[in-house]
Amino acid sequence: MFSGFYGGVHPPAFKTSTSDRPIKRVFMPQKVVLPLSQNVGSPAEPIVSAGDAVSVGSKIARPSGFISSFLHATISGKVTKIAYSPTPAQDRMLSIIIEAQGSEDQELKLMPARDISSFSRDELLNMVKEAGVVGLGGAAFPTHVKLSPPKTKPIDTVILNGAECEPYLTCDHRLMLEKSKEILRGLEIINKILGVKKAFIAIEDNKLSALYSMERALSAAKERGQAEGVEVMSVRTKYPQGAEKQIIKSVLNRTVPSGGLPMDVGCIVQNMATTFAIYEAVYLKKPLIERVVTITGDCVKEPVNLWVRIGTTLADLVNLLGVFVKEPKKIIAGGPMMGIAQHTMDIPITKGTGGIVFLSGDRIDESKESVCIRCARCLEACPMGLVPTVLMHRVKKGLFSEAKDLGIAQCFECGACAYACPAKIPLLDYMKFGKSKVQGAK
Ligand code: SF4
Ligand code: SF4
Known part of the structure; x- marks a missing residue:
């Protein structure tokens, strides 16, 4: 396994058809x-x-x-x-x-945004739990658990993840434009729960409108004496910039150890939509x-x-x-x-x-798979420093124990290797299959 090796890929974004339109x-x-x-x-x-x-x-x-x-x-x-x-x-x-059944009122009766200054950390955490909030970036990890790291893992920094590096998707981009103040309030809740004073709002540099929107909201909050220790930061547009380990590396230059979690380097990463849901859960008592x-x-x-x-x-x-x-x-x-x-x-x-x-x-590349030409583009693309071509050969031969030793469990299925491969080898499928097998490998 290589270390600190982050190439990434640049798939076409296909975002403009939705990024400029308000959420309906x-x-x-x-x-x-x-x-x-x-x-x-x-x-x-x-x-x-x-x-x-x-x-x-x-x-x-x-x-x-x-x-x-x-x-x-x-x-x-x-x-x-x-x-x-x-x-x-x-x-x-x-x-x-x-x-x-036809006659019900489908609108949720919401209270006006309440003053939350008197709520304790535990009360805030319980509100997030009661609202059923989970990571909305796709991982769906229960948010109240993520916000309860063990005492042995002190957190000093929160990163709000505004990378949204997946092509086509713009739901977080629009939230940053339309709900920037609420996202800042959600961040304030996260910081209070974790007892953290430093936070970065990291946004890919192809979303300038979102960057300006969050910066404007942050300046206004700072003028009111709020959001101390919060900074908006642009990060390079590169897939998979939004993966937790990559954004931590980009923002803090900290490397999450192999098999570790962001909390191992004193950090928690939260997605934008999740942060907005936290705001709604606490300020409006609104479930997800x-x-x-x-x-x-x-x-x-x-x-x-x-x-x-x-x-x-x-x-x-x-x-x-x-x-x-x-x-x-x-x-x-x-x-x-x-x-x-x-x-x-x-x-x-x-x-x-x-x-x-x-x-x-x-829009679908249906070219046929050919043989590996040993070009190394897959390993240049892999953000985890894995060698997908070697792992693919091990998986093909059923050598799952060797694949495990080569770190296949570290693969988080981003697909960058398969995207980079000129031979159109379905590397991601091999990684998924190999990962499913390594549990049983001796
Ligand atoms: S799918 Fe796995 S092996 Fe391929 S680039 Fe992503 S992390 Fe690396
Ligand atoms: S990118 Fe494809 S062709 Fe190149 S080394 Fe990796 S598997 Fe082989």
């Missing part, structure tokens, strides 16, 4: 499908049964372990069943299905019932960022969007680098779904 709120689903496992860790445990009436924002499932989270009804109506249903992660998962989703791709007539109730099905969103301008050949939940190709429109938008990308054959 135009749609209320009549049915939502809410998988119990929308977080890393243990699935939530249902506290409702088929036939129960539920109101929007009420709890419908509770955490079943330390790393788990609450789930809330995202529309008012009746629980019609709790059954296995398709999810963006491609597994069928036990899901709570709610259907509106909706998120911004980028609906885009060359098949979509009018690419858009939408506020979407969690649990809305892709089929309903497609009905809303109308006829495609081109037949989609690939539908991806998430971005094209780390997202997951979908085979059914029955999947719901989950807490971790930042975008749906509909691509025609024009």
Whole structure:
């Protein structure tokens, strides 16, 4: 394994069709499908049964372990069943299905933003937990757990991750433009919970409008005597700049050790949408019932960022969007680098779904795989300093123990190696398969 080796890649961004358009709120689903496992860790445990009436924002499932989270009804109506249903992660998962009965008010009654100055750290943390907030950048790690590092791992710096390096996705970019003050308030809560005085808001340098928006909001906050120790920082546009270990390296020049976590280098990284959700959970007492989703791709007539109730099905969103301008050949939940190709429109938008990308054959590279020419582009691209070509050979030969020794578990499936490979070898598939096997390797 090489160390401190970060090449990265520069895939085309395809962001301008949505980055300049305000987020829309135009749609209320009549049915939502809410998988119990929308977080890393243990699935939530249902506290409702088929036939129960539920109101929007009420709890419908509770955490079943330390790393788990609450789930809330995202529309008012009746629980019609709790059954296995398709999810963006491609597994069928036990899901709570709610259907509106036609007469309910679907708006959540929110209180005005409250004064939070008297709340203790534990009270703030509990509000984040009660609201079911998880990492909205895709990882879906329960946020209250992330904000509770052990005492042996003191945190001195928070990084708000505004890289949004995945092509096509602009949901965080739009939030930084439209909700900059609220994001700063969310950061203030994070800093108070962690007892941290230093924070960076790191934004890729291809999002100048977001940079200026956050800087303006920060200057105004500082004039009011707030946001002390917070800085906005631009980072190079490079995939996967938004991965936690990369953004820590870029912002703080700290290297998270192999197999370690950001807390091992005194740091916590939070995504923008998550920080906004923290603001809503604490200031407005609002549970996580909706998120911004980028609906885009060359098949979509009018690419858009939408506020979407969690649990809305892709089929309903497609009905809303109308006829495609081109037949989609690939539908991806998430971005094209780390997202997951979908085979059914029955999947719901989950807490971790930042975008749906509909691509025609024009945007898909279908060139055939050829032999490795030992060009080393894959290892130049790998942000973890792995040697994907060597790992691929080990996996092909079933030498999983050797792949493990070569660090395959460090791969976080960013896809940069496969993107860089001129021979079109599906390196990412080999990495995923190899990782799934190393658990059992002796
Ligand atoms: S997918 Fe894994 S091996 Fe390939 S570049 Fe990303 S981290 Fe490295
Ligand atoms: S990028 Fe592809 S062709 Fe080049 S060394 Fe890696 S696997 Fe081989």
